[in-house]
Amino acid sequence: MKKRIKNLLAVVMAVMILFQPSFVSADVSAAVTYILAQSQDAWTTMALAAADQTGIPTSHLTSVSGSLATDYAKAILALAAVGQNPTTFGNIDYVTQLKSYYNNNQMGDETLLNDDVWSILALAAVGEISSSQAISAKNFLLANQNSDGGWSYAVNGVSDTNDTASAIIALVEAGISASNAVITSAISYLQSAQNADGGFGWMAGFDSDSGSDAWVITALNKINQDASSWDQSGNNPVSHLESLQDSDGGFWWVQPGTSDFNNKSMTSFAVIALSGASYPIDYYQISNSQDEDPQPDTYHLRLEGQNNTICDVYISADTALNIVENGSSVCGYTYTIQDTAFGPYLSAINSEQAQGMSGWMYFVNNISQPVGAQDYILNEGDEVLWYYGEWGWQPTALSFSSDELASGQNLTITVKYFDGQSWLPLEDATVNGASQNYSTDSTGQVVVSLPDGYYTFYAEKQNFIRSNSESVQFGDGVSRSVGLVVEIDQAGTIAGESIIFEVSPSQLDFGKIKPGQVSSQVVFLSNSGTVDLALAAVVSGDSVFSDNISIDGQTWADYADSLAVNQNKQVDVSLLIPAGYIGSGIKTGEMIFWASPQ
Amino acid sequence: MKRFFIQVTICSLLLLSPLALVRAVGIGIKPKEINLKAVVNKVTETEMLIVNVSAEAAMYKVTADAFEDIIIISPADFQLSPSSSQIIKIMVRPEKRGLFATNISAIARPMGAGGLSAASGVKVPITISVSGWRFWQLALAVLVICLIVNFVLKLIKDRIIIKIKKD
Numbered sequence: 001m002k003k004r005i006k007n008l009l010a011v012v013m014a015v016m017i018l019f020q021p022s023f024v025s026a027d028v029s030a031a032v033t034y035i036l037a038q039s040q041d042a043w044t045t046m047a048l049a050a051a052d053q054t055g056i057p058t059s060h061l062t063s064v065s066g067s068l069a070t071d072y073a074k075a076i077l078a079l080a081a082v083g084q085n086p087t088t089f090g091n092i093d094y095v096t097q098l099k100s101y102y103n104n105n106q107m108g109d110e111t112l113l114n115d116d117v118w119s120i121l122a123l124a125a126v127g128e129i130s131s132s133q134a135i136s137a138k139n140f141l142l143a144n145q146n147s148d149g150g151w152s153y154a155v156n157g158v159s160d161t162n163d164t165a166s167a168i169i170a171l172v173e174a175g176i177s178a179s180n181a182v183i184t185s186a187i188s189y190l191q192s193a194q195n196a197d198g199g200f201g202w203m204a205g206f207d208s209d210s211g212s213d214a215w216v217i218t219a220l221n222k223i224n225q226d227a228s229s230w231d232q233s234g235n236n237p238v239s240h241l242e243s244l245q246d247s248d249g250g251f252w253w254v255q256p257g258t259s260d261f262n263n264k265s266m267t268s269f270a271v272i273a274l275s276g277a278s279y280p281i282d283y284y285q286i287s288n289s290q291d292e293d294p295q296p297d298t299y300h301l302r303l304e305g306q307n308n309t310i311c312d313v314y315i316s317a318d319t320a321l322n323i324v325e326n327g328s329s330v331c332g333y334t335y336t337i338q339d340t341a342f343g344p345y346l347s348a349i350n351s352e353q354a355q356g357m358s359g360w361m362y363f364v365n366n367i368s369q370p371v372g373a374q375d376y377i378l379n380e381g382d383e384v385l386w387y388y389g390e391w392g393w394q395p396t397a398l399s400f401s402s403d404e405l406a407s408g409q410n411l412t413i414t415v416k417y418f419d420g421q422s423w424l425p426l427e428d429a430t431v432n433g434a435s436q437n438y439s440t441d442s443t444g445q446v447v448v449s450l451p452d453g454y455y456t457f458y459a460e461k462q463n464f465i466r467s468n469s470e471s472v473q474f475g476d477g478v479s480r481s482v483g484l485v486v487e488i489d490q491a492g493t494i495a496g497e498s499i500i501f502e503v504s505p506s507q508l509d510f511g512k513i514k515p516g517q518v519s520s521q522v523v524f525l526s527n528s529g530t531v532d533l534a535l536a537a538v539v540s541g542d543s544v545f546s547d548n549i550s551i552d553g554q555t556w557a558d559y560a561d562s563l564a565v566n567q568n569k570q571v572d573v574s575l576l577i578p579a580g581y582i583g584s585g586i587k588t589g590e591m592i593f594w595a596s597p598q
Numbered sequence: 599m600k601r602f603f604i605q606v607t608i609c610s611l612l613l614l615s616p617l618a619l620v621r622a623v624g625i626g627i628k629p630k631e632i633n634l635k636a637v638v639n640k641v642t643e644t645e646m647l648i649v650n651v652s653a654e655a656a657m658y659k660v661t662a663d664a665f666e667d668i669i670i671i672s673p674a675d676f677q678l679s680p681s682s683s684q685i686i687k688i689m690v691r692p693e694k695r696g697l698f699a700t701n702i703s704a705i706a707r708p709m710g711a712g713g714l715s716a717a718s719g720v721k722v723p724i725t726i727s728v729s730g731w732r733f734w735q736l737a738l739a740v741l742v743i744c745l746i747v748n749f750v751l752k753l754i755k756d757r758i759i760i761k762i763k764k765d
Contacts, residue, residue, distance in 0.1 A: 039673045039687075066683050111653070114679055153680060154653055162655070162709070206710040211677070253657070261659060261707055263675035500651050502624030503718040506708035523716055524622075528651070531630050538719075545714060589714045592705060596721040597630045 027242060030249030031271045034264070042074035047268035049081035050277035056082050058329075062311075063091050069101035069108035069115040073122035080125035081281035087126075088314050092456055092471050095126055095286065100473050102133045106140035114153045114163060116140050120170040125280035129174060138174040141167055142182060148192075149185030161193050161200045161212045165219035169279050178223035187223075190216055191230070198235025207258070210251045213241040214269035222278040241270055261590070300383040301327045304466045305352050309458070312469070320362055320384050321346065321373035343372045352388045362386045363465075366395045366418045387465045394418055396426055398459045398467040407475035408449065415444045415459040415467060426461060433457030450474050500529035501563075501595040508573065508591070516579040524570050525593060527563040533595040535561040541589025544581070549591065550574045556591070562598060623718045624652035625706040626683075631723045632702065636690050638730030646686045646722070648704055650678035656706045660686055663721070664700040668692050671702070677709075692728040699725045 032051050035044045040060045048056045061079055064071050072094050076086040079094070086094040098119060101108045108115030116137035123134040145151060150159025151167040168186050176182055193200055199208025200216050217227040217237050228238040244252045250264035272281070301323045303310040310333050317323035321337070321344060328335055336348040346360045347353065354360060362373050363385040369376050378384070385395060394417045401412035413431050416423040425444025430437050433456055438446040440459070451474065459467040503525055510519035527533050537559045539549045551559040552571050563569055573591065626649035636642040650656055657677050662669040670689040678684060688702065701721040708715050 041673075065685050068682055070679060070682060109681065112680060114655075153655060160709075202709040209709075211709075261657075261705075263657070263659065265657065265673075265675040265677055497630045498626060498628040499630050499720050499722070500624070500626040500649075501718055501720055502622050502652055503716050504622030504652075506621050506623040506652075506654065506656075506716050507710065508714045508716055510714070526624075529626070529630075541714070587714070590707070590717055591714065592717040592719045594703075594719040594721055596701070597723070 027245055027249075028271055028274050031245065031251065031267055031274075032249070034249035034267055035271065038267075042078035043268035045078035046081045046279075046281045047271040047275075049078075049281045050272045050275040052275075058082055058084060058089075061089060064094065064097075069098060070118045072098040072101075073115070073118035076122035077118075077125050077280050080122075080284040083282065083284065085284060085286065085314060086122075087286055088312075091309065091312065091469065095123075095128065096471060096473075098122055099131070099133050102136065105136045107133060107137045111155050112153060113141060113144055113151055113155060113157075114166070117163070117166045117170040120174050121279045124173045125283050127283065127285045134174065138171065138176075141171060142176075145182060145186070146189075149187075149189035150193075151186070158203065159189055160203045161190060162202060162215045164189055165215035166279075168219040169222045172222050173280070183223065187225075190219070194230060194232055194237070196232050196235070197240050198230070198232045199237055199240030207254060208240055209254050209266070210241055210244045210270050211253065211266040213237045213244075214251075214266060214273040217241065217273035218269070218278050221273065221276055227273075238274070241273065245270075299323060299378050302383070302385050302468070303327070303333070303349060304385070304387040305349065306388050309466065309469060310349060317378055317384075319374055319378060320364055320369070320376040323378065323384050324349070324373075324386060344374045346373065346386070349386075349388070357390050358388065360386055360388055361391060361393070363395055366397075367420065385465070389465065390463070393463055393465050394420075395465045396429065396459055396461070396467040397423065398431070398457060398470055400457075400470060400472050403471070404473045405475075409474070410447050410449050411472060411474070413438070413440075413446050413448065413457060413459075415440050415446075417464055426459070426464065429459045429461040429464070429467075431457055431459045497530040497597075499531060499533065499595065499597060500527065501533060501593075502526045502528070503593050510575045513575070513577055515577045515581040518574055518576040520572050520574040522570050523573050523593070524568060525563060526568040527565060527595070530565060532565055532598040533563045534598045535559070535563055536594045536596075538592045538594065539589060540592075542587035544577065544583070544587045545575065545589035545591070548576050548578065550576070563595065621654055621708070622652045623654070623656045623706040623708050623716070624650065625658070625704055625718050625720050626651040627704060627720050627722055629722070632688065632725070634690055634724070634726045636692050636726055636728045638692055638695060638728060640691070642690045642726075644688050646688060646702065646704075647683060648678070648686060649683040650680055650706065652706070653680045655679045655709050657709060658684070658704060658706055660702060660704045662700055662724070663703055665698055665726075668698070668726075669700075669702075669724075688724070690726055692726060695728050695730045697725065697727050699723065 028051050032048060032053060035047055038044060040057050042061065045056055045058065045061065061075055064075050075090065076094050076098060079086040079089050104110055106116055107119035120134050120137045123129055123131055128134060144155050146159045148159050150164035152158055152160055153163045164186050168183055171182060172178060193204035195201060195208045197208050200212035201207050201209060202212055220227040228236045230236050244255065246252055246264065251267045251270040252262050252264055253266055254262055256262060298314040298316050300314055302312045311327050313327060315323060315326050317326045324335055324346060333350050335346065338345045338347045349360060364376060364382050387393065396415060396417045399414050405411055415426045415429040415431065417426045425442065427440060427442045427444060429440045431440060431446055438448060440446050456469050456471045458469040503523060508521045510521060513519045525535065537551055537556045539546045539556045549556045551573055628647045632644055634642055634644060648658060655677060660671050660674050662671065668691055672687045676684050702724050703719060703721050705717050705719040707717045
């Protein structure tokens, strides 16, 4: 009998050991399913890579919609995580673009620290941790550590757990030892911010949330500390984070039922943390050569559509046709190849269908080939150009006198076309860039002078193939990275006026008040958009707030006001605790100031 | 109770510190209103840009005040660091003709949970003008098609009869 029990136990233990990894990864697996069903961004890409997924969608990384250093840093980290080259994958060189945010010995906005953190990590991901930009950002971070050991997102800001965790990751990546006082004091700050439920809030004293748990766990992963050993009354950050996972695999922000505003937007951070990963998720080594240096067995593919460049990447392939098929997964286009009596024929890319005299033609090294694309076997260094147009159109090329100019210096742009034997100047070509159009002279040149910034140009002319796009830096290249208006204009695709509305402060504390007493706070409202606003307010949460808050002497439900363009206004928010109120303790609620265009 | 005092103390310190006075949540939205022309049972899509205009990270939630069954917003929940932005896709798939008007509401909330938070919300009016075939229009179209088919068949029949007579 004893022997049977022993055998049974042995079998049970063996099964447990065998299946332990799948038990551990089961939560991450469900979260991966959840993430794949969501809109993809740089964070989801990193999360899927951290969870060892294959076939990760990347088409969303072919362009960067924002204009901040962090926007490019995230894209670089995501691309490196999936083994893609951030200098060539997108519509521009993301690494060069990121470096252009170098500003007064730090990266990006001088008042912010989070852009330095992510710049360090992104540059590390592409083997540029020794660059002057990364070193300056590191020194800037070190100089702005708070006395409590933590960091804020902004210079002179109050420490928070999220930014402290990310600063630890960046500094360790930049070579600071985990035993260095900089890191140990930061860890002490995090320990002091841990809640009794084992989790972390945005700041010490705030309720625990999945995002903060994830950032702290990811920082501990970086220094090889087991987050589950951070025990608080039997709870730890990992158990707290896991407690927030829903049945669909997503991670709630806070415990369900504790906030009306709960959501699962932190799931990617949670997956990275629970996968035992940290940032960068992976590295992509870029050659130090000035010229683009593709990986072995990759070829350059450029697809020029009727109105835009559809793809511009280095990718592995066998033939001039096969490269179009392979580029589809990277650049996110669709294509149609038809079988004809003459062999396979590329009849459409996206909605650009061959019709009449127009269709998809190809060049290799700027020369039209006498064989079908299927039969052209790619050789080392080949550059494949497909364009939608008519037979006989000639390829064009755009180049600069220099790709890095001092402030105020003139840039000469040269446009040429290839007649099958040599490159010749292209007169009257339209050069597009810096939100302007320029026309080339008889020598194929145009001279431009622009404010400091980073600009991309390409050239077009009727019956010629659109040229390559090239980027150039004037001065320190940062002037375009500031301000909301600039950012919205750079997005370029959304027309119309803008609404910009800000409420300050974001947390109201009425202090400790007794029944019958009233406490007031001042809230500042500002309209820096281009339209006048009508204001209203809604208070929700605990009834002590929803029943007793008044704004400027009226109940919140009756509050109505207006805020003209460029106007700031302060309102008095009062809380009167009724004399007969029964209850005590901390109450939670939310006051939303709603703004609508008038 | 201990936590209460810790929380009150921390909040007091935050409010006393110079930075606490400037902690804010903000939201920038473009465009200021949306006018969509849609067709019954077809997806029409537009975009909206949301920018975190404040100097602190915030969580954003975007919802439609009404017609949630025909208005799909993606992503609806996301986090934005200071000065960063997100493009939202607004997809509409109406099932009947008419003019639909509501708001797209976007809220910026501070990252910290707990206490009384002040959030910044913007309502962007959206008007969806849906066109499509009315029942009588469909019926008329079917009738016209039937008449044309009938006419063509008759024509073919007449030609065949003429040909047979000639033969």
